[in-house]
Amino acid sequence: MxxxxxxxxxxxxxxxxxxxxxxxxxxxxxxxxxxxxxxxxxxxxxxxxxxxxxxxxxxxxxxxxxxxxxxxxxxxxxxxxxxxLAAKPSFIRDDLLVKVQAADHVDTETLIARLTERSAFAQAKIDLFGRLLHTMRGDRTEEEFLRHGERIGPYLTCLRGLAFEHGNRDWCERAAAVLRERQGAHVRN
Amino acid sequence: MxxxxxxxxxxxxxxxxxxxxxxxxxxxxxxxxxxxxxxxxxxxxxxxxxxxxxxxxxxxxxxxxxxxxxxxxxxxxxxxxxxxLAAKPSFIRDDLLVKVQAADHVDTETLIARLTERSAFAQAKIDLFGRLLHTMRGDRTEEEFLRHGERIGPYLTCLRGLAFEHGNRDWCERAAAVLRERQGAHVRN
DNA sequence: GGGCTCATGTAAACTGTTACATGATTAC
DNA sequence: GTAATCATGTAACAGTTTACATGAGCCC
The missing domain is CATH 1.10.10.10 (Winged helix-like DNA-binding domain superfamily/Winged helix DNA-binding domain)
Structure with missing residues (x-):
């Protein structure tokens, strides 16, 4: 609930x-x-x-x-x-991970396309969250704001969102690069 | 589906x-x-x-x-x-974030307790995923395995899980530290 | 004897998504 | 005039969680 x-x-x-x-x-x-x-x-x-x-x-x-x-x-x-109450552990439930789990059994080009889409989406959210954080802290530094700001809850959750999307973007880029390289190696053989 | x-x-x-x-x-x-x-x-x-x-x-x-x-x-x-098919965007849906969003309106001690619990849980998953990755790649380096391994899907998804839990742990630690410091500052006033 | 693991299900309750519906105002 | 935004809902469906049920073997 x-x-x-x-x-x-x-x-x-x-x-x-x-x-x-x-x-x-x-x-x-x-x-x-x-x-x-x-x-x-x-x-x-x-x-x-x-x-x-x-x-x-x-x-x-x-x-x-x-x-x-x-x-x-x-x-x-x-x-x-x-x-x-003890918080329920959160878990990833993500279409894209299911698709990557099936890598080597499904078409690599298609998979790379999905990873690229997601990476772009994540980047858009990174930009958005960056702007949001800036708006919340104004001209203070993050340290300063978190120490003395009057309302830090939304700032902290936004930081988590930002880190999550960073994780998404970096992982998508990494996975796509790995798949591309393997594809190249395969073609050359 | x-x-x-x-x-x-x-x-x-x-x-x-x-x-x-x-x-x-x-x-x-x-x-x-x-x-x-x-x-x-x-x-x-x-x-x-x-x-x-x-x-x-x-x-x-x-x-x-x-x-x-x-x-x-x-x-x-x-x-x-x-x-x-285009993958649906994934989003965080996490009890703990709701609680942190309400920080400054709910008891700080309690919130720190929740963050500490989650951090420990995340650390346990980090350890587990580390072992899992090691098992999958054997004595190869990660680079080597990802380049030439025969089945990399599960390895890639496990990397995402690892990064996610790293994000969880680091954020929990950060948020708890911020709340502790503010609490200390408040008590001293 | 009590609790854990293996092994598989049914049923009910709850939560989340999708489709449909309405109607005024504003921007191009 | 066409689409987007503001503003609120109902209804049907799909997906998830929780409770209940069963039964044998294993370990202490």
Missing amino acids: ALRHAVLAALLDEELSGYQLTKAFDLGVANFWHAQPQQLYAELTRLEQDGLVTGREVVQDNRPNKRLFRVTDAGLAELEHFTA | ALRHAVLAALLDEELSGYQLTKAFDLGVANFWHAQPQQLYAELTRLEQDGLVTGREVVQDNRPNKRLFRVTDAGLAELEHFTA
């Missing part, structure tokens, strides 16, 4: 609408959890029923009205309780 | 029983996919019905009989087809 806690954690800093949440949990942006819009709208409804968040209607001209949600004291207590 | 392809990829190297597969897909060992035993037994049944694997009964003394499965030509074709 971490989705509900992820939503609570996302609402700690600011009031957000369901729609704004979907942006934060989007694949392209998410640095600590990913979820579909439909999950988020449903979860917000449940969270409000359970009294862990409260919503208030904001009437807008030119745009549809929206409901902004914030975490209640009960919600904060729930998060505190969740944090005390 | 990557689970079925993960199972096919796992069966490429050797005939395995459902039980042996559950060991390979176990959290403690898995380096390219994770799944519950119940998923694997169900998937094997479906794969056999679809003709992508074949099972043969092995009668054992002292132990219950088992069924060993291997990939058919149709299964190999299915894997080839799967590899040609």
